[in-house]
Amino acid sequence: MTSPAPNFYFPAPRVQKFCSQCGALIIQRIPPDDNRVRDVCDNCGAVHYQNPRNVVGVLPVWQDKILLCRRAIEPRYDKWTLPAGFMELGETTAQGAMRETQEEAGAQIELGPLYTVIDVPHAEQVHFFYLAKVLSDELYPGPESLEAAFFDIEDIPWADLSFRTVVTTLEHYLADAKTGVFPVHHYDIPLPDAR
Amino acid sequence: MTSPAPNFYFPAPRVQKFCSQCGALIIQRIPPDDNRVRDVCDNCGAVHYQNPRNVVGVLPVWQDKILLCRRAIEPRYDKWTLPAGFMELGETTAQGAMRETQEEAGAQIELGPLYTVIDVPHAEQVHFFYLAKVLSDELYPGPESLEAAFFDIEDIPWADLSFRTVVTTLEHYLADAKTGVFPVHHYDIPLPDAR
Numbered sequence: 001m002t003s004p005a006p007n008f009y010f011p012a013p014r015v016q017k018f019c020s021q022c023g024a025l026i027i028q029r030i031p032p033d034d035n036r037v038r039d040v041c042d043n044c045g046a047v048h049y050q051n052p053r054n055v056v057g058v059l060p061v062w063q064d065k066i067l068l069c070r071r072a073i074e075p076r077y078d079k080w081t082l083p084a085g086f087m088e089l090g091e092t093t094a095q096g097a098m099r100e101t102q103e104e105a106g107a108q109i110e111l112g113p114l115y116t117v118i119d120v121p122h123a124e125q126v127h128f129f130y131l132a133k134v135l136s137d138e139l140y141p142g143p144e145s146l147e148a149a150f151f152d153i154e155d156i157p158w159a160d161l162s163f164r165t166v167v168t169t170l171e172h173y174l175a176d177a178k179t180g181v182f183p184v185h186h187y188d189i190p191l192p193d194a195r
Numbered sequence: 196m197t198s199p200a201p202n203f204y205f206p207a208p209r210v211q212k213f214c215s216q217c218g219a220l221i222i223q224r225i226p227p228d229d230n231r232v233r234d235v236c237d238n239c240g241a242v243h244y245q246n247p248r249n250v251v252g253v254l255p256v257w258q259d260k261i262l263l264c265r266r267a268i269e270p271r272y273d274k275w276t277l278p279a280g281f282m283e284l285g286e287t288t289a290q291g292a293m294r295e296t297q298e299e300a301g302a303q304i305e306l307g308p309l310y311t312v313i314d315v316p317h318a319e320q321v322h323f324f325y326l327a328k329v330l331s332d333e334l335y336p337g338p339e340s341l342e343a344a345f346f347d348i349e350d351i352p353w354a355d356l357s358f359r360t361v362v363t364t365l366e367h368y369l370a371d372a373k374t375g376v377f378p379v380h381h382y383d384i385p386l387p388d389a390r
Contacts, residue, residue, distance in 0.1 A: 020243075
């Protein structure tokens, strides 16, 4: 307990070696009444399911400008992104989107409607982006952002955006802005090599 | 390896005692560069994040009748439900919804658009229901269903439905059927005691 703290890390996604309930070695097999291989524990009987994660964020608009953050973390370090991050336990997608906006941009926003719902199966994720109105041009980017800034539409750094869900959400917004109607868009992002 | 198989179980949600990477005891603390308590391992440095799960299903319609399944599993054993279940790794919400329909009802369907997206924060879940057209009245319910059956609108067993997301999805459908327009509905289900 007095040894120096280790370097913290996020375990290689989806790899489990020991049972989180009893500490015994895990094996991979199909449990009873199931139809796919799971991480199971033959010592205590625990079945360790794993499921996709949700990423929640906003498309924040301030007087016809778009708020973007430049990432201070991997993946996509130094790329520009819409404020977004993993949904946490106990919150709604809307609450998570507002929290991420606060953490990454420190922006005051008024949350609008859900705008894009995007399946990203190769990343084992679903992404949600809300429209949002920025209420002040004061920004206080947090440690996950190198900076936060407003961009005119014609100045969006398309070649330096972080993720395809960010690119496509912005593309939908620019298209819908011509009509002023912003319905929910739901679509999949295919595997990168399948595009 | 030759001992009798234990009774398999799904560990009490969200409780972890041992590190899945090295088997050491887990402690709860705020890791560096984070802002909330996580399950962390001071032996190997693993941070074990936990996130909400997605439930994916369909609202299957056959000649003005609704397909429901009577649950053969807890929770809500014996209650009627729309076919739905936990989204699995590597699939889209649409693929998961089709898989669950096959597993629980054995129904041939043509998947329609995403219809309801429902935040259920107290259950740490987001539910997705798609509209679907049933292509044949032949049903082959699987082991998670006691039976599967078609219901006329006036015969829907409202008092014996499984979950509030099922109730509200059906309510939206009946209201929208009057206009023939079925937009995406996004809303939250509040805590039961807050209703």
